[in-house]
Amino acid sequence: xxxxxxxxxxxxxxxxxxxxxxxxxxxxxxxxxxxxxxxxxxxxxxxxxxxxxxxxxxxxxxxxxxxxxxxxxxxxxxxxxxxxxxxxxxxxxxxxxxxxxxxxxxxxxxxxxxxxxxxxxxxxxxxxxxxxxxxxxxxxxxxxxxxxxxxxxxxxxxxxxxxxxxxxxxxxxxxxxxxxxxxxxxxxxxxxxxxxxxxxxxxxxxxxxxxxxxxxxxxxxxxxxxxxxxxxxxxxxxxxxxxxxxxxxxxxxxxxxxxxxxxxxxxxxxxxxxxxxxxxxxxxxxxxxxxxxxxxxx
Numbered sequence: 001x002x003x004x005x006x007x008x009x010x011x012x013x014x015x016x017x018x019x020x021x022x023x024x025x026x027x028x029x030x031x032x033x034x035x036x037x038x039x040x041x042x043x044x045x046x047x048x049x050x051x052x053x054x055x056x057x058x059x060x061x062x063x064x065x066x067x068x069x070x071x072x073x074x075x076x077x078x079x080x081x082x083x084x085x086x087x088x089x090x091x092x093x094x095x096x097x098x099x100x101x102x103x104x105x106x107x108x109x110x111x112x113x114x115x116x117x118x119x120x121x122x123x124x125x126x127x128x129x130x131x132x133x134x135x136x137x138x139x140x141x142x143x144x145x146x147x148x149x150x151x152x153x154x155x156x157x158x159x160x161x162x163x164x165x166x167x168x169x170x171x172x173x174x175x176x177x178x179x180x181x182x183x184x185x186x187x188x189x190x191x192x193x194x195x196x197x198x199x200x201x202x203x204x205x206x207x208x209x210x211x212x213x214x215x216x217x218x219x220x221x222x223x224x225x226x227x228x229x230x231x232x233x234x235x236x237x238x239x240x241x242x243x244x245x246x247x248x249x250x251x252x253x254x255x256x257x258x259x260x261x262x263x264x265x266x267x268x269x270x271x272x273x274x275x276x277x278x279x280x281x282x283x284x285x286x287x288x289x290x291x292x293x294x295x296x297x298x
Contacts (some may be wrong), residue, residue: 019233022063032226033063033108038233039217040103041096046209046240049096054079059104069108073101077130095131099207102127103214107227113218115177117167123218124204124211132206138163139205147248149241149282155248157202166201170194180223187223188270191216192262196246209240220270231269234277239265241282255284 022034037059041051055076062072076097085091106126114122125136139160146152158166170176175190182190199212213232220226232239242261249257261282264275 019063023230030063030065033065035227035230035233036107037063037100037104038230039227040100040107042233042236043103043210043213044096044100045237046213047206049092049099051096051100052093055097055100059100062104069105073105076101098131099127099210102129102131103210106214107217110221111218113215113222115179115219116171117164120167120171120198120203120211120215123215124207127211127214128207134205135207138203141205143202143205147241147244149244149279149284150248151284153248153250153284155200155202155244158200163201163203167198167203170197170201179219183223184271188263188266191219191270192246192259192266196243196259196262199243200247209243212243213239225270231265235265235268238277238279238282241279245282253284 019034019038022030025031041056041059044051058067058072058075061067062069067075080094080098085094106123113119121136121138128135142160143157144154146154176194179187179190179194195212195216198215199208202208204211213236217227217232238261242265246257246259246262249255264273265277267273268275268277
């Protein structure tokens with residue numbers, strides 16, 4: 001088994017070819033714009049999507065302050081009006097481009113956290129505006145998704161009739177409402193538990209991971225953390241797989257939930273740790289143990 005997956009190689013190639021020069025600049029505004037676009041684009045990998053060259057060139061123009069965010073979004077919308085997608089591959093590219101634009105717009109607007117069920121639903125609507133007809137709407141059916149990291153097994157998601165109650169409970173829970181008081185390791189433990197629980201509900205038909213990620217970014221920003229790391233640009237697929245492993249158990253196979261993967265993702269971001277975030281460590285594989293995953297600082 002290779003140590004670096006094809007998805008990880010594509011992400012690294014994207015980062016260096018499209019934004020590497022901006023990460024090395026001393027201009028803090030330019031660098032900040034690059035990190036936001038890198039995160040918005042990188043998050044599309046959670047659903048196996050990749051943005052087009054058109055979107056990446058548009059992002060570069062915005063990073064270089066040649067166009068506004070409004071103009072960038074208008075350009076992408078107009079591009080697909082004039083060049084409608086005619087193949088499944090182009091449909092996926094169109095989704096990735098529009099969603100990346102929507103996420104970038106949210107992050108550049110410095111939108112505050114609406115820590116509520118309605119706020120979470122509205123965030124989904126903003127992210128998938130112009131993409132899904134069901135944007136911002138709770139699902140009304142049960143879901144099953146074959147996961148690569150689970151050898152085509154599925155997480156058991158919440159029954160659709162229980163979604164609203166479960167979301168309200170998580171957002172209203174006292175320990176969650178008081179998240180602003182948490183710092184350091186305590187914050188890592190809380191954000192790992194909270195995002196795993198919200199994601200497990202899987203309240204929407206599509207786009208649950210991207211919505212969870214954007215909510216996480218908004219929460220962390222409200223606590224003074226920014227996106228001046230490559231955590232979502234480089235490791236968004238790992239992030240999704242970590243959420244899967246934090247919510248999957250199969251007692252017949254003696255497999256239990258493993259939140260540790262998600263904790264290590266957040267530890268790299270929040271605490272500056274250096275865990276090796278490669279997807280092969282998350283696979284259900286008899287010869288790989290989660291304890292063997294190295295910390296590069298060791």
